[in-house]
Amino acid sequence: MRRALQRGLAATADQRFASLRELLTALQREPLAAWRRPLLGTAALLLLAVGGVLGGAREQPSPCRAGARRWEGVWDPERRSAVREALGLDGGAWQGVQAPLDGYARAWVAQYTEACEATRVHGEQSEALLDARMHCLERRARDFQSLTRLLAREGIRADTALEAVWRLPALESCAAPHAQAALQGLPGEGPARERAESIAQRLSEARALRALEQHPLALEQALLAHAELERLDHAPTRAEVLLELGLLYLKLGQVERTEETLLEAAWTAEAARYDRVVAEARIALVFVYGDMR
Numbered sequence: 001m002r003r004a005l006q007r008g009l010a011a012t013a014d015q016r017f018a019s020l021r022e023l024l025t026a027l028q029r030e031p032l033a034a035w036r037r038p039l040l041g042t043a044a045l046l047l048l049a050v051g052g053v054l055g056g057a058r059e060q061p062s063p064c065r066a067g068a069r070r071w072e073g074v075w076d077p078e079r080r081s082a083v084r085e086a087l088g089l090d091g092g093a094w095q096g097v098q099a100p101l102d103g104y105a106r107a108w109v110a111q112y113t114e115a116c117e118a119t120r121v122h123g124e125q126s127e128a129l130l131d132a133r134m135h136c137l138e139r140r141a142r143d144f145q146s147l148t149r150l151l152a153r154e155g156i157r158a159d160t161a162l163e164a165v166w167r168l169p170a171l172e173s174c175a176a177p178h179a180q181a182a183l184q185g186l187p188g189e190g191p192a193r194e195r196a197e198s199i200a201q202r203l204s205e206a207r208a209l210r211a212l213e214q215h216p217l218a219l220e221q222a223l224l225a226h227a228e229l230e231r232l233d234h235a236p237t238r239a240e241v242l243l244e245l246g247l248l249y250l251k252l253g254q255v256e257r258t259e260e261t262l263l264e265a266a267w268t269a270e271a272a273r274y275d276r277v278v279a280e281a282r283i284a285l286v287f288v289y290g291d292m293r
Contacts (some may be wrong), residue, residue, distance in 0.1 A: 001027070030077050050122050064116030074145045075105045077209040087161055088234035097158070098163050104144060107171055112137055115174075129176055132183045134175035139200050146208035156212060164211035173243055173276055181274040195232045199225045199241060206244050215251045239265050242273040243281050250284060255292045262288065 010016045019025040051169035052269045073079070086092050115133040118125035148169065151161055179184075187193050209218035222245045230236050242265035249258040262281045269277035 004214070031273055034064060060115075062117070063259075065115050067112030067116075070141055071105050071109070074141065075101060075148060077225075079148055079152065086152050086154055087156065087158050089158055093158060093217075094104060097162055101144075101148070104168055104171070108137060108141060111174060112172055129180060131188070133174055133176065135183055136179040137171075140169055140171055140174060142201060142204040143207055146204040147211060150208050150212055160212055161213075164208070164213075167175045167211040168193040169207065178274075178276045181272065181276070182274060183276075184236060186234050186277070192232060192234065195239050196234060199228050199232065199237055203240060203244055204226075206248070210244075210248060210251065215248055219245075219248045220250070223272070235268055236277075237275045239269035239272060239274050239277045239281075242268060243277050247279065248286060250288065250292070252279065253292075255288065258292065259285070259288050 004023065007026075008016055008023060015027070051130055054276055080098065083097070085092070087097065089097060111136070115125070115130060115137070119127060119130040129223075147164060149163070186196055202221045206218045206221035206225065209215070209221065222241065225241045226245060229241055232238075233250035239261070242261055246265050262285050266278055266281035266285070269275075269281060
């Protein structure tokens, strides 16, 4: 009986019984089914009706399917073609660049859907945590967009492009604790939020330029972001800017500035309990003391 019920209530039509006769046959194979046949006939009709209703309800469009639309104009056929043409790659060489970019976009959509469904479908996650995770995913999408926009320009070597693709910030940074720390104390709207978004955009540009080893240009963007901090009292954003500045000073071989900036990034992040930035700053400092010093 349970097996028949489970099949009759399957979410998709091809998993349910193809006909009432098939369902009745399955029920008749159960022990003592014969004397229940009139009742089960009625029950079967109800079961098919309920199964259709529940299955139809489950097949309604999910409220969390908007993730793929974020990539329109970011990583669509036109942008792929532009990047491929700019890099001058064909065959396996192009696949080596395209495959990780495609994989990153797919993983982003999967994380978007999972985060959305955790709140909107399953009710397992608060609206505040959903906002934090979506905010983080939006920044990772900007990082991707900044990089591919640069890759679509002429003059970038294929090996440099491939290394830059693999240096895209990990989507794991949008896991709940890290995502919450990044937004802690930041207003949901207003001038402070707008300023933080402006700084985040500059950081995306700086990270993309650093990944492509265009360090002086990256430093310009990071310094502009740092200048905007004067009008924003938000420790997590300050920690992210200082981390990026420190990593760029490291690339440029400026030992004193690297150490000073990374220490400040670590201390600022520790005060804000922004553990991901603490870890990245401390790891970079190991290289400063172990190699540059």
